[in-house]
Amino acid sequence: MTESVPGPFFTTATPSDHIKEESTSNNYYIENLSEKEIHSFFEIDATSEWIKNGRHRRIALQFPDALLPYSERVTQLIENKINEKETTNTEKKTFVLADTSYRSCCVDEVAAAHADCTALVHFGEACHSAPTDKIDVKFVLGNMPAFIEEFRIELQKIIDQLSTDNIVLLMDSCFAHEQKKVAAAIKEVIPNRHIECACLPSETDLKENRKDVYLGRQIPATLRNNLPVDLIFCGFPNSPLLPVWLLSYPSCTTVNHYNPIEKTIQHERYVYYRSY
Incomplete structure (x- = not known):
């Protein structure tokens, strides 16, 4: 299986490997x-x-x-x-x-x-x-309020719309302190899928496995091997992380965006057109 590598526009070796900063409506959530x-x-x-x-x-x-x-x-x-x-x-x-x-x-x-x-x-x-x-x-990274129970309820609404055997969980960093609980909730609601997390890297990961770290996350094996996955993203509605992630890993076939502030989930099929 061919390992998925981000395109040349998103270099992994220099400070240009960053999440694009924009003035978005997300700021009012932390005011x-x-x-x-x-x-x-x-x-x-x-x-x-x-x-x-x-x-x-x-x-x-x-x-x-x-x-x-x-x-x-x-x-x-x-x-x-x-x-x-x-x-x-x-x-x-x-x-x-x-x-x-x-x-x-x-x-x-x-x-x-x-x-x-x-x-x-x-x-x-x-x-x-x-x-x-x-x-x-x-x-x-910041600690935003917990949201597990509301997430579990919303997740049940999109179960039938997931299209692969693999689920990858990605979270904005200020919600990442809830990642283990969110992953456990996904396993509880959807027990028959393979679930991986795009975790925030530890100091050991940064020293020994930096090649597997991109956009401040450990890249799951399913994405490195370019396997189709359903992406569950927990983050702000206009998060700059999500579009860069999708451009870098087009094997995400569906995007299921849970907004922890509004307590809502949105499901979309993702189609990436690569030019040659």
Whole structure:
């Protein structure tokens, strides 16, 4: 079976391997977060603990445009946490990165180095297009609310419209913390199909299996082998990830898009016309 490789337009070796950034209507979903939601979405406690455990003194905080309005509050919360019980001589300092060298999904090691930072916290979608071995990096993808029960109900509406023996689950990164539960729900509702997840890569995956990572996801074997699959996508209605994914992996015969915010699912057959 021939392994599926993304076309030359979507390179896998340079920072141009990223999800196209657009001004979409998705931004309003993350506007006006409450104080509690800010703590959860930006993983304030876990991020602060990571900084303290690494004994970092100068830390870059990289925000995409959509999350930049929260940068001041996030910076305050993190600095308060990491400087608890610290003296003036050991005070830790953060630096906000916004106008990045590449796209916001790429880790901007260059800008962090200009501020003599030894660590960088990257908020939002990450493409993992290039190794980040020059600086310690923590990826904070965002945590949107749970939606499992509603997803299970909606999934039952499109079972009869699935056309292959294989299902691939793809999720926008801020919903990916629910991926194991979503996959379990799919197996429960559709028990007779082979299910694979396009998972967010671990540090080990990035070091040892980077060739199987594309658009910030581990590519399932069914797609690498160009087998027909039904794609179940959980994400924002205008997610920039989905169209790039479909262009890169045309063996997705149906697209079943669950919107976790509106709690709705949309089924479409996908036809890709390749020009030779």
